Amino acid sequence: MYLINGDKKALESVIKEQRIRIGRGLITITPASEAGLVTEEDVEKALESKQKVIDGLSEExxxxxxxxxxxxxxxxxxxSHVDDTKDVQEEDKKEVEQTDTKEVPAEDDKKADVQDEKKVSASKAKK
Incomplete structure (x- = not known):
C-alpha cells in the first residue's frame, strides 16, 4: 500500500495514465478516509481534546x-495539642488483703463400718 502525495493536477494525470491497469484490477485506489487513515487535522483535534482532559486532571x-x-x-x-503523658497512681499495689469468711468445721464425722457382708452360698459352706 502506498500513499501518493503531490499536486492535485499531477496526481490526476498519473491516475489517467494508469487507467488501463486500474480497469484490469491490477491497481486499486482507496481514499485515505476509507483505508482507516487519519488526517493530520483529525490528529491535531484529537490531541487538543486529550490535552484539555489532561490539563483538567492536572488542575484537579x-x-x-x-x-x-x-x-x-x-x-x-x-x-501538638494532645497531652500524651500518662499519669499512674502511686498507690497501685499488687498486694491483696486476704480475708476468708468461710468457716469449715475441723471435725471429721465419717466412721467406717468394718463388717464383712459377703454372702457365701450354702453348697460351698458345706464343703
Missing part, C-alpha cells in the same frame, strides 16, 4: 495536593 490533582497539605498541617496542629 493540584487542588487535591493543596487539600492534603492543609489536612496534614491541621493534623500536626492537633497532635
Amino acid at each position: 490533582n493540584e487542588s487535591y495536593k493543596k487539600e492534603i497539605d492543609e489536612l496534614k498541617a491541621r493534623l500536626a496542629e492537633l497532635d
Whole structure:
C-alpha cells in the first residue's frame, strides 16, 4: 500500500495514465478516509481534546495536593495539642488483703463400718 502525495493536477494525470491497469484490477485506489487513515487535522483535534482532559486532571490533582497539605498541617496542629503523658497512681499495689469468711468445721464425722457382708452360698459352706 502506498500513499501518493503531490499536486492535485499531477496526481490526476498519473491516475489517467494508469487507467488501463486500474480497469484490469491490477491497481486499486482507496481514499485515505476509507483505508482507516487519519488526517493530520483529525490528529491535531484529537490531541487538543486529550490535552484539555489532561490539563483538567492536572488542575484537579493540584487542588487535591493543596487539600492534603492543609489536612496534614491541621493534623500536626492537633497532635501538638494532645497531652500524651500518662499519669499512674502511686498507690497501685499488687498486694491483696486476704480475708476468708468461710468457716469449715475441723471435725471429721465419717466412721467406717468394718463388717464383712459377703454372702457365701450354702453348697460351698458345706464343703
